[in-house]
Amino acid sequence: MSIAAAFAVPHPPLIVPSVGRGEEKKIQATIDAYRSVAGKISEIMPHTIIFISPHSIMYSDYIHISPGVKAKGDFGSFGASRERYEVEYDTELVKSIEKKADERKIPAGTLGERTRELDHGTMVPLHFITKTCMGFKAIRIGISGLSPAEHYRFGICIKDAVEELDRKVVIVASGDLSHRLKEDGPYGFMKEGPVFDELATKAFAAGDFLRLLDIDEHLCENAGECGLRSFQIMAGALDGMEIEPRLLSYEGPFGVGYAVASFVVKGKDPSRRFVEVYEENAKKELEEKKAGEDEFVKLARLSLETYLKTGKRLKMPQGLPKELTERRAGVFVSLKKHGRLRGCIGTIEGVTGSIAEEIIRNAVSAGVEDPRFDRVTENELDELVYSVDVLGEAEDVESVSELDEKRYGVIVSKGMRRGLLLPNLEGVNSPLQQIDIALQKGGISKGETYRIQRFEVVRHT
Structure with missing residues (x-):
């Protein structure tokens, strides 16, 4: 036995009548599709149902599996405390999944539990499933800030563990769009x-899980989705399997996308191993970016790589353009990995003798001194994308109307406190938003009187 089917489902609490109090009638298509899923699970009669929820415990660098023998929860925080659920965990399968993850060097397991109570991303599916199916054991898994590929590979760990223990299992990937x-x-x-x-929804309808890995990180952030990592783990659990995909419903009357999809396993299909294709495509894309880097970015990359590989700072290379060696300016070096920020450190004004020295200094700082992130490791170097922003002179502004979030960066200052935000950043869509973020970075409250300056940058990628 192995994984019999997987289902992608949403988790709006109002779909539960005692929570929705009539509002649930506005998503009747989702309710009908959910009932279809529950009926199918009842037909399968699984030994274990694995729930993947973005509202379980989440860490940036670790996929959490709920420990213990059992757990319970209710919708008390949504005004329906009598709506209660309890599950018994499949502890043997949990241990096997942990072991498989350890073998693949994927950071995942039962450490770091902060709360035992079931979350609504798990309880909403349980509301429908327990009406037709009882007697199953459960596993509850969260998502993380790890890459799409690592979530997919963790899904493969689930599949391998299930097959090793000869379990009949259903995956329920909970997540709104x-x-x-x-x-x-x-x-x-x-x-x-x-x-x-x-x-x-097109990926669900076609069973094309490569699309679920390929969705741009900035698009996801701006869309405000919460379910993609759940679906990526689900996709990995179906790695190499022939499936029958069906998009059962999609609607969004409350401004949130609710999709229900089923993936019934029909057999084996070695051609459906998507993570290898995804990583090969990503490797080619990164190689193309590296080939197109200018002298500014090449210098930043060389600086961090030299420091991490040798422990020594890069000496000034010979033959650099005069623009790098004869000008002074503030410089920010940004690092991204899999579309996500991995480090960013800079100087508002030049503190060294040249832009080149500024890049060499700040590239290392971005990799090993940004307090928001762990130090970059040598193993990550081939996955990093660099950008270098050279700052122009800052000038005072009298009103927000003189700002443009795409063209100008902003500096806010009050005494010795200063906050800076670069221009043309993903997710920053107005000057007021720019100022708010810069104030937070500078530790300046909105009620204080502060100075605003703007500056232009030349961005090198």
Whole structure:
């Protein structure tokens, strides 16, 4: 036996009548699809149901599996404390999954539990499933800030553990799509919202899990999705399997996308091993970016690589352009990995003798001194994408109307406190938003009187 089927489902608490109090009738298509999923699970009669929820415990660098023998929870925080659920965990399968993850060097396991109570991302599916199916054991798994490939590979660990123990298992990947579909929705509207939902639902309908790995990280962030990592783990659990995909429903009347999809396993299909294709495509894309780097970016890359490989700072290379060696300016060096920021350190004004020295200094600082991240390791170097921003002179502004978040960066200052934000950043869509973020970075409250300056940059990628 192995994984019999997997299902992608949303988790709006209002779909539970005692929570929705009539509002659930506005998502009847989702309710009908959920009932279809519950019926199918009842037919399968699984030994274990694995719930993957973005609202379980989440760490940036670790996939958490709920420990213990059992857990319970209720919808008390949603005004329906009588709506209660309890599950018994499949502890043997949990241990096997942990072992497989350790063998693949994927950081995952039962450490670091902060709360035992079931989350609504798990309880909403349970609300429907337990009406038709009882007697199963459960496993609850969270998501993390790890890469799409690592979530997929963790899914493969689940599949291998299930097959080794000869379990009949169903995967329930809980997750909403975009939360930014309507102006009057919970998070407003962003144009990326409908785009994300179309990409995800097409991937569900076709069973094309490569699309779930390929969705751009910035698109995901702006769309405000919460389920993609759940779906990527689910995709990995179905690695190498022939499936029958069906998109059962999709709707978003409250400004949040709700999709229900089923993937019934029909047999083996070695051609459906998507992570290898994804990583090969990513490798080619990174190689193309490296080939197109200018002298500024090449110098930043060489500086960090030299420091991590030798422990010594790079000496000034010969033959650099005069623009690098004869000018002084503030410089920010940014590092990204898999589309996500991995480090960013810079100087508002030049503190060394040249832009080249500034790059050499700040590239190392971005890799090993950014307090928001762990130090970059030598193993990560081939996965990093660099950008170098050379700052122009800062000038005072009298009003927000003189700012443009795409063209100008901003500096806010109060005494010795200063906060800076670069221009043209993903997710920053107005000068006021720029100022708010810069104030937070500078530890300056909105109620204080502060100085605002703007500056232009030349961005090298």
